[in-house]
Amino acid sequence: MKEIKVGMIGSGFIARVHCQALATLPGVRVTAQCSPNEQRRLAFVKELGISESYPDHRQLLAEAGVDVVVVATPNHLHAPMALDVISAGKHVIMEKPLCLTLDQADQIIDAARRQGVLVAYAEELCFVPKYLRAKELADAGAVGQVYRVNQVEKHEGPYSPWFWQTRQAGGGILMDMGCHSIEFARWFLGKPPVRAVTAWMDTVLHGDKTEMEDDVIVLLEFATGQTALLESSWALLGGMDSITHVFGTAGVIHADLLKGMGLQVYSQPGYGEYAPATRGWSYPDYEWSWQNGYPQEDAHFIECIRTGTQPAESADDGRAVLEIMLACYASAASGRRIELPYRPPPVAAPVEIWLQSRRGAAGGK
Known part of the structure; x- marks a missing residue:
């Protein structure tokens, strides 16, 4: 070899x-x-x-x-x-x-x-063992016809300062972790076309560090009639969440990525790359890299x-995720549901679609 x-x-x-x-x-x-x-x-x-x-x-x-x-x-x-x-x-x-x-x-x-x-x-x-098993069960009909996937990823904030910078990051929590949830939902449902996007976002905790979003909720509507409700946040104090709920006509699957194979630890100072998010109670994996795929x-x-x-x-999947994220910024900026395909206005960073609207609203007060 x-x-x-x-x-x-x-x-x-x-x-x-x-x-x-x-x-x-x-x-x-x-x-x-x-x-x-x-x-x-x-x-x-x-x-x-x-x-x-x-x-x-x-x-x-x-x-x-x-x-x-x-x-x-x-x-x-x-x-x-x-x-x-x-x-x-x-x-x-x-x-x-x-x-x-x-x-x-x-x-x-x-x-x-x-x-x-x-x-x-x-x-x-898309390679996490727990999520692969959940998809196998769903694809085999264990919960009937899947009609909705919920996916949550939250913690207290990123591990490197460049994530706060608009020019370098291009966006806040949506670009950092929301992209995970979007592609997870596409993959789990078999990658049907996304028909429309509705998104809400705000800067609720880290306004002293960035003007970009640190808390996002996204609703995806697929051409199949299925939906995905996605929550991504840098504003969760006291730990981390990485959880999926799969709802079907004959059952439900709950998959918590941070529990089931994890230890239970209480740490006052926190530890590792995500030290702020591991203060207090946490559930570290015995083999983090493998469990995360x-x-x-x-x-x-x-x-x-x-x-x-x-x-x-x-790269085609990466492009699909990017188009959805751009539509999310447009939805949050306009307060409207955005249909796909979506072609954004020319901006240097995706988050500028939302920030321009936000700055305009602030200037009009």
Whole structure:
């Protein structure tokens, strides 16, 4: 079996998660990493045993001899870096969100098609063992005809300061965690077209750090008549929630990602990357990465590279999620239900659709 060599762009939390997940896979090795911050870069490669380190991703692409590259950077860098990776003839694993505009998404999809490389969209919720089992049960008819999926992801706030910045993040909690819930609902229901979106959002807790949204509720209407009610928040004090409810005509499924295989811990200072969210009672997993689907998604992507098959979560899915998020911002800005397909006005960051309306309302007072 030919060894697959992986390059990692990024040195933050999610880059570390992917490196650790890839290290569990036979015939796969992260051989190169890049980050412009020398101190972070050198500490990262030392910790994870990576042999090559570069200050610039273009140098990595030219010199490292990798087969696939993981883009695990702040959101505004996703599109330009993905296009550089694709232009170099490398497969790419894209962290969410895919990018910030539909034009960028189309460029990524078209470039990958022309170059004959694969683009995997890293949505780990579609690989979570507990959620896979829930989908198996639903698909087998255990709860009758599924008519609604509810999905909740909440905690106290992001782990890195760039998430608060409009230019770098492109949006608040919707772009950070709402994208998970959107793609989870699409995947769980078999990816039927989304017919319309209604969204509500506000900045309820973190107005001292950002003008972007930190609390969101989204209602998706699918062409099948099914619906999804999604809640995403950086405003949950006292822990974390990651919960799914599946409602059918003959039953219901409740899946709490943080319980069932977790420990019960009380910690006054909190711990780990999400220290603020782990103060008080929490339920840490004994094998967090596996329970959250990271090794499974990376294993699937590597197998697609070996076999030349399209990944289950691709750039097309990332584009679909981005279009829905753009429609969410438009809905929250206008107070109206937005039908899809939706093409937004030209904005530098998706959240600007909502922020422009909010600033206008404030200025009119």
